[in-house]
Amino acid sequence: MVESTNIYAMDRLQADLAAHGAAFFAHYQTAGKGQRGKSWSADPGNxxxxxxxxxxxxxxxxxQFPLSVMVALAVHDLFNKYTTDETFIKWPNDIYWRDRKAxxxxxxxxxxSGALAGSVVGIGLNINQVVFPDTLKNPVSLKQITGKNFDTVALAKELCIGLEKRYHELKDGNFASMLAVYNQYLFKRGxxxxxxxxxxxFYCVVEGVSENGELLVSGAAKDRFEFGEVEWVLTT
Structure with missing residues (x-):
């Protein structure tokens, strides 16, 4: 149990006590962190x-957007492997199955010194949890989709392998092809x-995401939005 795996990992990184590839897994977080200051809550051990x-x-x-693409693809690879090929990446990097957040x-x-020295990639993925707080609008887990229980530690190890594979793909200069795959699985595209x-x-049509991480749309006053400029209004 830790307060947050991201806080713990960042403390280690800042103190030069951990390097590339170091992974920190928790069965339970007392203060999990989500995007834009939100918390991330999950059942212990599930x-x-x-x-x-x-x-x-x-x-x-x-x-920095290539890093988001790399991570989103790695997580999508894992979740999609065990589901029905209906897993999507909701801009910028949430993982959805159909219309539900996984x-x-x-x-x-x-x-x-004004340059990136390293990053902490935090991933929260619903695996065996079947009951969620009412405050979460549209959650879904791997167990709810498949009816099966999974070994969360084994899946986390598999995810680490996938992350490293996608990392080398990015570092080898394949961002354009990775972005194409990201857009292929973009939530609500078209x-x-x-x-x-x-x-x-307002209503608009999702067209894709640019190499700079902007959401590209049609039918709106603007044809692109940066992360943080707009919020999704989902009915589910």
Whole structure:
């Protein structure tokens, strides 16, 4: 049990006590972290709560989106392997099965002398949990989809292997092809969705995501949005 695997991993990274590939798995977090300051809650022992240290020093501090693509693809690879090929990546990097959220990703960076010195990749993935808090609108787990129980530690190890594979793919200069796959599995691509911008909701069609991580849409006042500019308005 830890407060947060991301907090623990970042403490280790900042103290130079852990390097690329170090992974920290928790059966239970007392203060799991989600995107944009949100918390991440999960049943003890039933899910994946994993943080992995990644050497991101080869990336520009002004162009970090390739790291998000890499991680989202690795998590998608794992979840999709055990489901019915209906797993999607919801921009920027949530994992969805059909219209329900299966997991989330939080990447935190260590910056030294104005450059990326390393990153902590935090992954929360619903595996065996079947009862969720009412505050969560649309969760789903691997067990709910398949009816099977899974070994969370074994899956976390498999995820680490997949992360390393995708990492080398990125480092070898294959970002363009990785982004194409990311867009292939983009949640609601080609469909009309409802978003909220400056407190006003509107409808648009999701077209894709740019190499800079902008959500590309049609039928709206703007044709692209940066992360944090808009919120999804989901009915499920």
């Amino acid at each position: 899910n994946i709560a994993l943080s992995v240290i990644v050497d991101s020093s080869f990336l520009s501090i002004t162009h 997991g989330g990703i939080l990447i935190e960076n260590l910056v030294r 469909q009309q969705v409802r978003l909220k911008y400056n407190a006003a909701a």
